Amino acid sequence: MTMRASVPHFLMVGACAAATHYLVTLGVDFTTSLTPAWSNLIGFLCAFPVSYAGHRRWSFAGTRARHRQALPRFFTVAACTFAGNQLMLATLLRYTPLPLWLALGIVLVFVALSSFLLGRYWAFAHRPAATPAK
Numbered sequence: 001m002t003m004r005a006s007v008p009h010f011l012m013v014g015a016c017a018a019a020t021h022y023l024v025t026l027g028v029d030f031t032t033s034l035t036p037a038w039s040n041l042i043g044f045l046c047a048f049p050v051s052y053a054g055h056r057r058w059s060f061a062g063t064r065a066r067h068r069q070a071l072p073r074f075f076t077v078a079a080c081t082f083a084g085n086q087l088m089l090a091t092l093l094r095y096t097p098l099p100l101w102l103a104l105g106i107v108l109v110f111v112a113l114s115s116f117l118l119g120r121y122w123a124f125a126h127r128p129a130a131t132p133a134k
Contacts, residue, residue, distance in 0.1 A: 006059050010116050013054030018108045021047035026101055036100050040089060044082050051078065051115075065125065073123035081111045081118070 025043030029036055052074050056063075063070065085107050092103035 006061075006120065007116075009058040009061070010055065010120075013051065013059050014112055014115070016054060017047045017051035018112065020050045022104060022108060025104060029100055036093060037086060037090065039100075040086060040104070041082075044078075044085070048075070048078055060120065063125075065123075070123055077115060077118040077123050081115050084114070085111050 021043040023043075024046045025036075025039045028034060028042050029039040032039070034042075052071065055074070056067075056070065065073075088107045088110065089103055092098050092106065093100065096103070098106075
């Protein structure tokens, strides 16, 4: 699948994963006494399987990378982007008057591009098969 063809799929899967992350985070924050950081972690952990399964199946469907390669790489990408997510969210909540629902929305949009690029070119990358010599 070409990069152009994978972009709409990435956007759809990313929207589903982001919605899962966003809604779970806000639900946990609203219904518990956990801090926004813990609520955000729970939201991330619920969204990760949605993201991996969707991207594996649709966004990067043309990959021949095996799960044992792609899953740890994709988790690494997700964990790194989540660390950035946590840092940006904590910064916005501490230094701006933004409420959690708005700060989290801004952060999730901001990290989406890096997730796509790292997923496309590293987590689901595969080496092309060697062509036989003629």
